[in-house]
Amino acid sequence: MNAEIQDLLVLLQMICVIIVAAYFITRTGIFTEVLERRLSIRNRVYLILFFGILSIYGTLSGVEVLGAPINVRDLGPMVAGIFCGPVVGLGAGLIGGAFRMGMGGFTAASCSLSTVLAGLLGGAIYYAHRGRPVAVKTAVGFAAGMEVLHMGIVLLLAQPFDQALSLVNQVALPMILANAVGMFIFAQLIANLLAERRTKAERDSYHDELQRKKAELQIAADIQQTFLPKSIPPLKGFDLFAVSCPAREVGGDFYDAIRLRPDNTGLVIADVSGKSVSAALYMALSRTIIRAMATWHPEVSLALADANTMIEEQSDSGMFVTLFYGVLNEKNRTLTYANAGHNPPLLLRVGSNDFVRLMPTGVALGAASDQAYGEAQVTILPGDLLVLYTDGVTEAINSKDEEFSEARLMETILRVRGRPSQEIIREIRDGIREHAGEEPQFDDITLMVLKGV
Secondary structure, three states, X not given: OHHHHHHHHHXXXXXXXXXXXXXXXXOOHHHHHHHHOOOOHHHHHHHHHHHHHHHHHHXXXXXXXXXXXXXXXOHHHHHHHHHHOHHHHHHHHHHXXXXXXXXXXXXXXXXXXXXXXHHXXXXXXXXXXXXXXXXXXXXXXXXXXXXXXHHHHHHHHOOOHHHHHHHHHHHHXXXXXXXXXXXXXXXXXXXXXXXXXXXXXXXXXXXXXHHHHHHHHHHHHHHHHXXXXXXXXXXOOEEEEEEEEOOOOOXXXXXXXXXXXXXXXXXEEEEEOOOHHHHHHHXXXXXXXXXXXXXXXXOHHHHHHHHHHHHHHHOXXXXXXXXXXXXXXXXXXXXXXXXXXXXXXXXXXXXXXXXXXXXXXXXXXXXXXXXXXXOEEEEOOOOOEEEEEOHHHHOOEOOOOOEOHHHHHHHHHHHHOOOOHHHHHHHHHXXXXXXXXXXXXXXXXXXXXEEEO
């Protein structure tokens, strides 16, 4: 048993040298072709020579027992066949086998044949996996089995039989273990290399997806900003201001102030379902249709009904838009409106602390066909304040998952009601930021404030 342990230690020392060489070959461009199973003829030749030389080294550095060398000669052809294919495996096996045959000895023929078979059978396993990587346990099992076969061939062909049997009894275990250990280390190197490639591919894919997402968000933001009005038209007897703050995940909020007949201005605030480019495009479509219908129809209810028909016909993605549309008559100070499922704007009368909600008069645009929209009318007197907003305002959350809420919005409005509309919007935005703290803005925040003066 002591002799077997010494033989095994010698073989393991040899394996260390082979593994160092194997590590360097796996880091070359040649091995990239190996992993992708697209070896060129030139690189096959290089690999045949490399693993053939490893096989020769395994022979030369072996230990002689009973007139025959014990070694890890088969390891090179086995690795070549199982990971590089039968051509490389057979080529390396022929080199290693021819060298062993030239050394002579009573096991020359059997050992040479085993070396050739090691490369050939390894190639068979390579093909059996049909492009899939060979598992470590499969490779190790093959190496151990191949050395058992090697011992069997020695017993079958080597003469005299008694000497062959004595040799096999002494070297079988060390050679089986050494080749199995060598194959395990090499197979683990390949497995790690494949894992590195998968990780890199996943990282590259994630990076590409991130870049694509950033590009989409930028496109969506550009679309959204392009379709927002460049300026708010001045109104006689009213102070009007609006702003839209897109979130990181750009949505489809928009607002508009449309000059209609003399002394009449259409006011719009809307929120498209969804995010990113699709929402921005849907927003552009909705805004265009609303503008056209507002210009065509004097009645706000008919404008929304026809807009809904057109948007519903164009929408096949399940998207919809909540929208508030009102026509402000500057002369008689009335706001005639229809609300398509949007957050009710808050009307605060001068001298009162109670809010009037301008409730929905119909469903969201694009949600269903053939919809009728009612309309209502309110008067905006000097000192009255109307705040229109999207759900990004009231649903802004903090670290405790608490929403800003309609109640906080009302508190803020009451506190700053005496200020100009632009300052009121700034105070509301500051209140939202203070409430949210470090939490990111997850939805667009759009505000429009109309104040009677």
